[in-house]
Amino acid sequence: MNSTQHPAESMGPAQVEPYAICCATLFDGEHFIPDHCVIVESGKISDIIPLASLPNGIARQQLRGGILAPGFIDLQVNGGGGVMLSSTPIRETVDTMTAAHRRYGTTGMLPTLLSDSRPKQQACVRAVQDALNAGNAGVLGVHIEGPFFDLNKRGAHKASKIREPKAVDIEWLCSLELPSVIVTLAPEHVLPGQIRQLAAAGIHVCAGHSNASYQEVVDAIGEGLRGFTHLYNAMSPLTSREPGVVGAALDCPTSWVGIIADGHHVHQASIRIAHKVKPRGKVVLISDAMATVGSSEGCFEIYGETIKEKEGHLTNAEGVLAGSAIGMIDAVRIATEIVGIPMDESLRMAALYPAEFLQRETELGRIAIGFRADFVHFDNTFKVLGTWVEGQHQTHDSPPLG
Secondary structure: OOEEOOHHHOOOOOOOOOEEEEEEEEEOOOOEEEEEEEEEEOOEEEEEEEHHHOOOOOEEEEOOOOEEEEOEEEEEEOEEOOEEOOOOOOHHHHHHHHHHHHOOOEEEEEEEEOOOOHHHHHHHHHHHHHHHHOOOOOEOOEEEEOOOOOHHHOOOOOHHHOOOOOHHHHHHHHHOOOOOEEEEEOHHHOOOOHHHHHHHOOOEEEEOOEOOOHHHHHHHHHHOOOEEOOOOOOEOOOOOOOOHHHHHHHHOOOOEEEEEOOOOOOOHHHHHHHHHHOOOOOEEEEOOEOOOOOOOOOEEEEOOEEEEEEOOEEEOOOOOEEEEOOOHHHHHHHHHHHHOOOHHHHHHHHOHHHHHHOOOOOOOOOOOOOOEOOEEEEOOOOOEEEEEEOOEEEEEOOOOOO
């Protein structure tokens, strides 16, 4: 890693004096705006003004070309920088993950834990909470993926870890006090009322690793199910007589869907179809990244099993896809250059729409007055040149390793 902070660039939330980020092209979350400056003060955006109107005497950071956009928000990050949260549930793991993914433009993430025992998952959540308490502003909450899944749709999750939810599991989940919590489950494997209980506690419930029928998903949506984790993957498909989880996801206008745009998990045409069918703002880019992202290592272990990266994708010994090997800037590039989604929309899918899903769209996902000063600066080759988290700037001079 070759990320650096310069003295004039280390202004963060404690910095009272404002400074200006001057850029050739600003994307504010809706429009590309030329020759403007973003004024940052105490970690937030205090103004956005034309370059020609910038007062004399204010400290400035002059960007050379490229685009300054809202920092990416990744709702599903299993690992990065050579480590996995589920394998090593300590604060340092979370810090390593956020640092690794920042090089790919991610300024806010939900570290994600895999299906496991309740004590192991509790340890993972404590690690995330410890990172938050220690001031890691790149952590927005936690994503608990499993273990309430369908065995036939478990993917790379270990079969022995999959189980039915007990009342104590639901009580523990409802007791969590992190800023944002996502729980991914199979709707057909929870009792009536349990999704409603989770939703009432402020948890964002998503369907995933599920073999549910269309009607079972519709019933779950009625209880408060809000989204679908990695659409198309590890879920019952859309067919002529049974729409399944995929059909329910595409049919429901109020739900969000996550897409792994890595060139392996989902065909580009399937991404286009989802984007055309779903209302504006309901398709979100996620990485589902594993330990190899931001690391020179081409393999890692989960559940004591070695996962290897080959030709850009990760598989276990059975040949099953086991997460992805991309960061968010890769997802934006693929969505734009290969899928054919306009860049402004790809950028919204990576920042604004995730913020809306988390119900934090008044503080994250846009470059607007009063919002958190989280930005990504990238060039026309989609190389990340710099990031800001709560106004603290890092430059990223080396190409990603993942």
